[in-house]
Amino acid sequence: MNMDTSYQAVMARKNEIMKSSMGIDYDIYRQGEIAFDYERMMNDCGFSLEDIIRIQAETKVGNTPLFELRNLTEAVRKISAPGKGARIFLKDEAANASGSFKARRASISAYVAAQKGYKGVIAATSGNYGAAVASQAAQRNLKCIIVQEVFDSKGIGQPEIVEKGRKCEAFGAEVIKLSVGPELFYYLLLTLEETGFFNASLYTPFGIKGVESLGNEIALQVRAMTGKDPDAVVVTHAGGGNLTGTARGLIGAGCNAKIVACSVDLSGLHMASDNDFNRKSFTTGHTGFGVPFATWPDRVDVPRNAARSLRYMDDYVLVKQGEVFYITELLAKMEGIERGPAGNTSVTGAVALAREMDQDQIIVVQETEYTGAGKHHNSQLAFARNMGIEVRRGNPEEGVNGKSIVIPENLSQVKGMQQNMEKLRQSYLRNAAKHCPPERWSDTDRHFIAADVKKDLQWLERQIETLS
Amino acid sequence: MNAEVKAGTWVEIEKMILSSDQRAPQVPEDTRKTPYIMRVAGFLTSDAKIGDEVKIKTLIGRELNGTLKVVRPHYEHSFGETVEELLNIGLGGKA
């Protein structure tokens, strides 16, 4: 069989390849130009929360500890107005097999792949998800291929990405290392077609369902430890699966905590640029993914994305690279734990938010991730310095992405920055309008769109007027 | 000296997947100037020299072709040179 393997030809076979590599027919959920039956799609995968918990327990996933960060809370209170400074809790997701919450996300896909008789699984990711899929595949006796964007045109790879590739290989996966570019998706399709393996995409209902157990655990653990519900849960946000799954789990447990997204501000750097690739000190949990995925989730490797963050997001706080490095160091020195960058992004957001909250309130950082050589703030800063980026102490707001990183001199300089949610929602509407002009949105489309941005129909009608 | 590498050795190959004019239409200018490159590690299937077109067997047993580039590739990422700016953060429990 000699198929045309050019970029255009493979992309044109996308839908067939997707169907046979997952066994999900997305067409049946379609309800309009934009609308689809999201809840039905989530339910059709057929797993209850109890099923998810049982499947995850088989492969060393879930039931991670929740810690109260007492010293950090004390430090925040010292710099806050009287009566302010919420109690900060941390969900230690690094305790999952493979060292991050991504194990939850991979666990159900690997289970399904094995059940359906696939010989192996494939995922395209430069992140923790690769290690998670590899670890789950190893435990389910599946072959595993991870397709990764690793190096720039000079052959140089970010230390964190290099480490994540190493971890995939450690679990016995074949790691395809690629240069910078969106053609990762093309290569994924090509490999799916060649091998007939299961597409363990980050964005299937299986992936997101797997994260619901995390939200559920948070609700139960906070109640057990404090007798109350959390007031806010901060979620490190990139593609939106972490937020979507966690929020759905919290809601399922009857918990109404505010859901706050948090990303590192990387504005000004282009994600597909060979030049910018090694000028960022974060590989995920940043605005380069967080904003585009929130404002148009259906830009992924499956026809409809199960991760729909604006549906669940109440607020979105941005933090600077320098702020996260400061908090990472503080976590080690004050709380006696070393953890990796993505979780610490939310710790930073939580510090900024806790300052404005009352002392009897509770804020939860919903994840940590593992740390080690390459995946460490010292590695990142040393690498940045070698790339010609200035590193100094001072006011973090002075940091210019791609040029300088300014690490705060003290905790009171850790402030974060709230994003305007209304603007994000409007940006979603503009993206929807590009897809199909508003005058052609049916009633079903309108209901879907309003729900997809956590608003009602009246709000949407007003917005449509200003759109056109 | 370009010595013979024995079959079975752990090696890394490189292959051009797309030349710069075959790249996706949406790639930015700077990226478009460069070809799309793949590197994969595996066990060499027959004796060869660096620069030869070879076949490898990956950790999952899949066979792939490419140019032999590295013999016994290894990881050397580290914690990096000490960044002194971090050292006095949080000392004595002070934030």
Ligand SMILES: Cc1ncc(COP(=O)(O)O)c(C=O)c1O
């Ligand atoms: C440890 C960790 N936290 C958070 C995220 C962000 O999750 P999401 O992409 O689902 O928003 C990632 C994903 O890259 C991650 O690996």
